[in-house]
Amino acid sequence: xxxxxxxxxxxxxxxxxxxxxxxxxxxxxxxxxxxxxxxxxxxxxxxxxxxxxxxxxxxxxxxxxxxxxxxxxxxxxxxxxxxxxxxxxxxxxxxxxxxxxxxxxxxxxxxxxxxxxxxxxxxxxxxxxxxxxxxxxxxxxxxxxxxxxxxxxxxxxxxxxxxxxxxxxx
Numbered sequence: 147x148x149x150x151x152x153x154x155x156x157x158x159x160x161x162x163x164x165x166x167x168x169x170x171x172x173x174x175x176x177x178x179x180x181x182x183x184x185x186x187x188x189x190x191x192x193x194x195x196x197x198x199x200x201x202x203x204x205x206x207x208x209x210x211x212x213x214x215x216x217x218x219x220x221x222x223x224x225x226x227x228x229x230x231x232x233x234x235x236x237x238x239x240x241x242x243x244x245x246x247x248x249x250x251x252x253x254x255x256x257x258x259x260x261x262x263x264x265x266x267x268x269x270x271x272x273x274x275x276x277x278x279x280x281x282x283x284x285x286x287x288x289x290x291x292x293x294x295x296x297x298x299x300x301x302x303x304x305x306x307x308x309x310x311x312x313x314x315x316x
Contacts, residue, residue, distance in 0.1 A: 173204040175272040177293050178213025178282035182309055187216035190282055194307055198278070199224050206231055206272045208265075209239060209247050213282045218246045227251050231272050233264035269293040273300060284309040 176195075178187075205221050207214045209230035221228040230247050231254040232239055239247060247253050256271065258264040269289060273279055279297035283290035283306065297304045 172198075172201060172278070173206060173276045174198060174278045174280065175206045175276040175293075175297075176213065176217045176280050176282075177208060177269060177272070177290050178217075178280075179284040179288075179290060179309060180210055180212035181284055182212050182216070182282060184216050184219075186309065187213055187282070188220055190307060190309065191217065191220045194280065194305065199226060203227065204229055206276055208232070208268060208272070209243055209253070211240070211243060215243055215246055218250055222249060229254055231268055232256065233258045233268040234260070265289060266292065270296050273297045273302060276302060278303040278305070280305045280307065282307045282309055 174195075182190075203226065205217070205226055205228045207217050207228065207230050209215075209218070209232050214230075218228055218230065228250045229252045230250055232247075233256050235255045235257060236244065236247060236253050256264075256268055258267060266289060269292070273293060273296050276297075279294060279302050281290040281294040281304075291306070294304050294306045
């Protein structure tokens with residue numbers, strides 16, 4: 147049994163334990179840099195994600211600031227099913243993102259031990275639940291590029307989109 151199989155799911159006010167969350171066919175993970183502004187992110191989503199909308203997909207995000215928070219907002223406006231996967235619990239998330247997390251369909255709380263590797267584990271978990279993975283990264287890409295590499299090893303459909311410094315300064 148893998149450790150992620152004990153993940154808790156938060157939906158509304160009830161907390162359920164589900165050994166393996168059921169995700170719709172064609173689920174998509176979105177990951178990316180934290181330094182991407184709202185306008186740039188929305189432009190990138192329109193350009194790269196619009197064709198995947200309104201097909202009954204589940205969209206998975208990590209719930210951090212930057213790409214994740216803008217994806218939650220944009221997907222909500224599109225009436226898409228969006229889940230956030232957090233390494234610990236909803237209470238442990240920064241206040242700046244808690245309100246957006248409370249607006250989405252489901253928060254998967256992995257309740258992992260407090261280790262530096264928890265974020266990487268969370269990213270691999272999202273990839274494993276997805277058929278398609280999008281990574282929007284600036285600079286060297288860090289954990290976003292590592293997540294995309296994991297997706298390639300798992301033979302997922304992968305889209306790595308570099309965000310240039312020109313994009314970030316718009």
